[in-house]
Amino acid sequence: MSNDQTEAHPPGHHLHGPELVEAQAVRAQALETVLVDKGILTPAEVDEYIETWNRRIGPLEGAKVVARAWVDDGFRARLADDATAALAEVGVEPGRLERLEVVMNEPGVHNVVCCTLCSCYPWTVLGLPPSWYKSPEYRSRIVREPRAVLSEMGLELEAETTINVWDSSSEVRYVVIPERPAGTENLNEDELRGLVTRDSMIGVARVEAPDQP
């Protein structure tokens, strides 16, 4: 087992902070070169990956779903019935997503999404997950004391409000349909889209009405 011991604690094991990031960057560059040499990866694919997740796909996709659900009861019903199929109606590409489920907030019922086992997240609808979603703090505590965690994150819920936590432990992905804020009756679908935040679709925030002029 001495060999295993050596492998479990290789050089660089102690690194932290900026030193660790730099070391990871060096290692990543070496792995890219190796995979390119072996014909498994191209540098263009790395650029494409960065472009896709930095610019092309983000929470705006999910906002299209939410805004339509707020203005169209028929769409809302189809979304509840088969959210994956309903994506096409608002022009959202499912990509690798095979099964999307929506969970709808209503007065007295609040939903929040997590993944305790890794960090599963509806990438094609919300973009990349924020760092806090992937953190041990969120993953460990949101299933055990969600009311406290949400409060720490700025969302105060009434003690009698039911909290439903959804732990994404399969390939099903969840998106929260937040409540439409009061005072937005005169806004159209495009304007409503602009109000919907990523955090409201994870379930750690409400959607706020725009400030009155």
Added chain:
Amino acid sequence: MDGIHDMGGFEGFGTPDFAPEQMATVDQRWVGIAGAAMFALLRSGRTNVDAYRHRIERLDPTRYLPIGYWGRWLAAVEAVIVEQGIAEPSEIEAEIRDQGHDPARSAAPPRLAPPVALEARDNTVGCIRSVDRAPGFAVGAPVRTVDQAPHAGHHRLPRYCRGRRGVVARVYPAFTFPDTMAHNGGEQPCHVYAVRFAATELWGPGADPAQHCHIDLFEPYLVPDHPRPDDAGTVQR
């Protein structure tokens, strides 16, 4: 596997580092490499999503936390490269030296023996499968989870819900089974259920009475339970 990755309910962590304006981006090229390389390895058939997750779970637990989410992806990419025989560790070290760096100062991924050998497969076919068998449970069915880890390998039954009683809230199609997919055991598709557990069932009588956790569970993790009077009306669609 009862590993560091199974974090639900683990106590002692503080407030998430939550900045509302925090953008989720690939902020450095090495992160993009980790992401693109993982998907390239999937496409090449040299690993699959379940085996990849298991590779991350088998990282040295003392390093799992400090190297972070993308660091884990990168470490698993390297582990797959080496374990699948795509390249020798010496080739990776040579590339690091070619960049003018000392391999001893780079972030080597911890490795645990033995590696899981994996058969190549086509990963472009997704994981939902049509099966002849009807789902074993319907919405509203009372169920109980098995009270032990199903086995020592990869599975998706979190520790915090083992041996607990819940109610089926949603019934999903059959999915390829992570437990076998990660270990060359074939697809063995089975139905998945969102099972609703009261927080008091998971965490004890002092837990928040207005809280429920819904956990996606594969059929082999569940056994029928006796109906309970308090089940009525508790299923949340």
